[in-house]
Amino acid sequence: MDKGFFDRTSPEFAARRAEARKLLDSLDPAMQDGAVTADPARQAWFEAVYDLAKGDPARVPWANLAPHxxxxxxxxxxxxxxxxxxxxxxxxxxxxxxxxxxxxxxxxxxxxxxxxxxxxxxxxxxxxxxxxxxxxxxxxxxxxxxxxxxxxxxxxxxxxxxxxxxxxxxxxxxxxxxxxxxxxxxxxxxxxxxxxxxxxxxxxxxxxxxxxxxxxxxxxxxxxxxxxxxxxxxxxxxxxxxxx
Missing domain, CATH: 3.40.50.150 (Vaccinia Virus protein VP39)
Structure with a gap:
């Protein structure tokens, strides 16, 4: 796999992250008028993030591949x-x-x-x-x-x-x-x-x-x-x- 795939500074990485963000926001109950009562800790959504990432860190919004x-x-x-x-x-x-x-x-x-x-x-x-x-x-x-x-x-x-x-x-x-x-x-x-x-x-x-x-x-x-x-x-x- 191209090393650029994991380069968080690359435009390609940013594009994949933006694409994933749109999908994840659409699935997040907290984005629907703040409705999180059914799953207040949002566990199902966090699990969906990693499941949908399929090994691509760009699709995990907080994964910057470096310490904060x-x-x-x-x-x-x-x-x-x-x-x-x-x-x-x-x-x-x-x-x-x-x-x-x-x-x-x-x-x-x-x-x-x-x-x-x-x-x-x-x-x-x-x-x-x-x-x-x-x-x-x-x-x-x-x-x-x-x-x-x-x-x-x-x-x-x-x-x-x-x-x-x-x-x-x-x-x-x-x-x-x-x-x-x-x-x-x-x-x-x-x-x-x-x-x-x-x-x-x-x-x-x-x-x-x-x-x-x-x-x-x-x-x-x-x-x-x-x-x-x-x-x-x-x-x-x-x-x-x-x-x-």
């Missing part, structure tokens, strides 16, 4: 601070973020809602030290509770309907070990800004919601949109309130 730049930069800034830490990567997709943390010396567990995503990640990184697993944020295994020094959440919260956010934050907090921290990378918006998702960029009140779920904010970076492309983002670090 904000996550990657954060990892690089930690020097050796991640070495040996137990890290959970939430909604790992094709594995790029998880591999980035593992390359920094962390012991990484990565999970995704969709089994096909996990299979794909393992195929992409056959020599990986990451423990990949299929899992549900709202039904975490008992072995994961209070088990991780750092949880990395990139684009999972923004993919959930807003009325599930507090439940999701509580689930994330439940997996933090004493002294553990939660790193959130997500698109951002103003509180009063109307936005039809998905995804649903997170408003500033997400951090008040996190506080109510027992998470204390250590830092919040409000990163502006890049002219000509890109979106405004939050990069925030939180920890368990009882460890403050």
């Amino acid at each position: 730049p904000l996550s990657q930069a954060w990892v690089a800034a930690q020097a050796e601070g991640l070495n040996g830490l137990r890290i959970l990567d939430v909604g790992c997709g094709l594995g790029d973020n998880a591999e980035c943390f593992a390359a920094a010396g962390a012991h990484v567990t990565a999970f995704d809602f969709v089994g096909e995503a996990i299979t794909w990640a393992k195929q992409r990184f056959p020599e990986s030290k990451v423990a990949y697993a299929q899992g549900d944020l709202f039904a975490l295994p008992d072995a994961w509770l209070q088990a991780f020094d750092l949880i990395h959440e990139c684009y999972t919260l923004q993919a959930l309907p807003p009325d599930l956010l507090l439940q999701a934050l509580a689930a994330l907090k439940s997996a933090l070990a004493p002294g553990g921290r939660l790193l959130i990378v997500a698109r951002a918006r103003e509180e009063a800004e109307e936005f039809k998702g998905p995804p649903w960029p997170l408003p500033p009140s997400i951090f008040e919601g996190a506080k109510r779920q027992g998470l204390t904010t250590l830092s919040i970076e409000d990163i502006p949109a890049v002219p000509g492309g890109g979106s405004r983002h939050w990069r925030a670090l939180l920890r368990r309130a009882e460890d403050a």
Whole structure:
């Protein structure tokens, strides 16, 4: 297969992604007047994304075949601070973020809602030290509770309907070990800004919601949109309130 097939900067890759996006939007119940009551976590739709992709990463809208730049930069800034830490990567997709943390010396567990995503990640990184697993944020295994020094959440919260956010934050907090921290990378918006998702960029009140779920904010970076492309983002670090 032509190497350009996997070049996410190529016009061909972009064209395949745009074509897939139209189809996936037409299948997404959340795009139909926000109707997600039958499947609030949108599991069936996420499964359809990977099923319809047929091995083409361009057809998975969030698969950029590289770590998210904000996550990657954060990892690089930690020097050796991640070495040996137990890290959970939430909604790992094709594995790029998880591999980035593992390359920094962390012991990484990565999970995704969709089994096909996990299979794909393992195929992409056959020599990986990451423990990949299929899992549900709202039904975490008992072995994961209070088990991780750092949880990395990139684009999972923004993919959930807003009325599930507090439940999701509580689930994330439940997996933090004493002294553990939660790193959130997500698109951002103003509180009063109307936005039809998905995804649903997170408003500033997400951090008040996190506080109510027992998470204390250590830092919040409000990163502006890049002219000509890109979106405004939050990069925030939180920890368990009882460890403050």
